[in-house]
Amino acid sequence: MESDPPKLFVDRLSQPSRTCLIFCRVAGIPFEEKVVTLGKKEQLRPEFLAVNPLGKVPALQDGAFCLPESSAILKYLCGSRRAADHWYPRDLRARAQLDAVMAWHASSLRIGSMLVVWNRAISLNLGFPSNEPLVTSYGLPTLVTALEHLERVWLREGPFVAGRRQLSVADLLLVCEVEQLCLLDGATQGPGMAELLAPHPRVQAWLQRVRQECAPHYDEVHALLRKSRDRLVARKQQAGSKL
Template identity: 40%
Template structure:
């Protein structure tokens, strides 16, 4: 399972959002079929269907789920626009840095990105990115990516992963 798909599933489970998981076998190129292209024209995972609404890109999905489903705790995607802006910064940084580092297997770039996480995003005494005791969708998205990088051996030691 891809880290972005994992983040969406974890978010749904943690927040009690009822969903039906449809497994798409990438090895069989099921994501390239015309049927899947109806859901996601980019033919990538994850993608969701909620009634007649179709959405792709994990960060867009996480934001949608946080806003569309009552009962999702505010810490995931706070109403406060300053906190939301910080979440957006992490999400955009994530796609510009960690995803590129993993795809290109650029170890030097990955080390630099991990250093940025440690020195900028995780500075202070708080366990989460926004300086609080509760995670946001930015924390969830980032941790799924970091766990994947650790599992495949791209990360040896980093306080960002711990």
């Protein structure tokens, strides 16, 4: 195994990037953060494509070994750095439960969140067209259903997802996705984060629990996202005052 700390290529506005950063910080895994600013298209530079030909963050470089995809990175670091068992258990059935949560995240919560946040909060501010019909017909219903499932399926037992008594990598993947919804507070239409989470007391309590478990790293890693949210809200208020 490589002796030097791995390099973690991230953009802190990326949900999966924040997941990997928080995990390494809280789990005490040494690493070198390498910033790849998506807004400047740095993910398309040849030096980054040599690490991840897919041109996406996060990406990991551990010596000569390179790895894309946040879930794969988290599992690799848990094994290679011998993280505490609660992060990604060695027990086959406990591990399979977390794998199920992470697969569900990729096929449900992440899709709904990305479609709604991109089209209602990000695209217009970057000068890209918004696909509101797609949000209305598919994105928002997918997000609402995913939050319902998080509430009554994954958080129905225990303080953390899948009935776990301690924090896991699956919690971090999900919580960083939910945090991205704060950008909707600056959207020109539709519900903001508080309204979306209002029907889900378990989700709200779990969100606070994860924040506390990961302090002080949680707020530090999310600082850039919250600044972006504040800028969007200010722009929305400014536009409203001109009407």
